[in-house]
Amino acid sequence: MHWLLKSEPSSWSWEDQVREKITKWDGVRNYQARNNMKAMEIDDLCFLYHSAIKEPKIMGIVKVIGLYEPEINEPNFGYVSVECVEPLENPVTLKQIKTDLELTHIPLLRQSRLSVMPLTSKEWHRILSLSQK
DNA sequence: GCCAACGTTGGC
């Protein structure tokens, strides 16, 4: 499956991901987002999206390398482990996504606050092709 | 910095 992970670059950025390579995707405190993480499988690919900045955009691709694990002291929530794969040739901006007729149903536009969301294979490939222009 | 959307909390 394919996913989109949001992050505020001031707390965790694509550049951080490139430098650290592997990270626990933790800190999610929303049940819907958590359930999406629970549904992730090894080798699933995710876009990493920069939110809450002037020009929000998708920066790159990470891969799930560790299944969902609960936190020891907060068992209702947990994390998956992801590994850096590659940057997008050109980042894809929220503006581009908003104006793209093939992406009108993407959860990013409908549920602005959801931080971990599934993408259809069609949406995934459409975004990839936008990044290759 | 503002505000809309929306999830959570807590009183009843």
Place this chain on the structure above:
DNA sequence: GCCAACGTTGGC
């Protein structure tokens, strides 16, 4: 179980 109050996210 309802709903008002409140806090957080995130686009602009």
